[in-house]
Amino acid sequence: MNVKKAAKQAKGYKYVLLVMRHAKTEPFNAKGDFDRELLDKGLKQAKRVAKGLKAMGLVPDQIDCSNAVRARQTCERMLKVFGDGPKVDYTKSLYESGMQSVFDALASCKDKRRTLLVLGHEPTVSMACQWLAGPQSDPGMIDLLKLGMSTACVAVFGSDAPFRKWGTHEADLIAVLGPKDFE
Numbered sequence: 001m002n003v004k005k006a007a008k009q010a011k012g013y014k015y016v017l018l019v020m021r022h023a024k025t026e027p028f029n030a031k032g033d034f035d036r037e038l039l040d041k042g043l044k045q046a047k048r049v050a051k052g053l054k055a056m057g058l059v060p061d062q063i064d065c066s067n068a069v070r071a072r073q074t075c076e077r078m079l080k081v082f083g084d085g086p087k088v089d090y091t092k093s094l095y096e097s098g099m100q101s102v103f104d105a106l107a108s109c110k111d112k113r114r115t116l117l118v119l120g121h122e123p124t125v126s127m128a129c130q131w132l133a134g135p136q137s138d139p140g141m142i143d144l145l146k147l148g149m150s151t152a153c154v155a156v157f158g159s160d161a162p163f164r165k166w167g168t169h170e171a172d173l174i175a176v177l178g179p180k181d182f183e
Helices: 003-010 040-055 069-082 099-108 124-132 139-146
Strands: 015-021 062-066 087-091 115-120 154-159 172-177
Touching: 003 040, 003 154, 003 172, 015 124, 040 069, 062 069, 069 087, 069 115, 099 115, 099 124, 115 124, 124 139, 124 154, 124 172, 139 172
Parallel strands: 015 115, 062 087, 062 115
Antiparallel strands: 015 154, 154 172
16 A cells, blocks of 8 residues: 555545554564563654654644553554643553453544554454454455554554444454555
């Protein structure tokens, strides 16, 4: 998907949801999965995606982020680009509660928030995206989500309904973008 085309399309919606997987991380940490940290490549990915989203005019008003180390590090790196505009909530449920945690983030988002970033883990993020994508969404992009989201990949959704009213298969899947799309 062309980034400029996706940015133009996103501007046509009142509410834009960004669902992102954390950036590239070490494969193992002696303290356990929760404490896995970003690699240098992951730090670069997070920065590149943040710059790309900013260039698209998609700086989030709110970020709901897993409290796992790698997700927090991804978010912190992105905030260096976004500035202190986004309200950030770190939540354990995005690490351990599966797809419902993504829908809970939508349900609790205030109507004044127009761009929401949910930052989590596989397979939760790709599965939630498949459930959110409406019937008018591009089948090729849905197939990409079925393969799972690679690190620092972000799905962009749009709707004119406030996030708390989003149900399954009701949002328009605008794009599935990886770090390389922002080069």
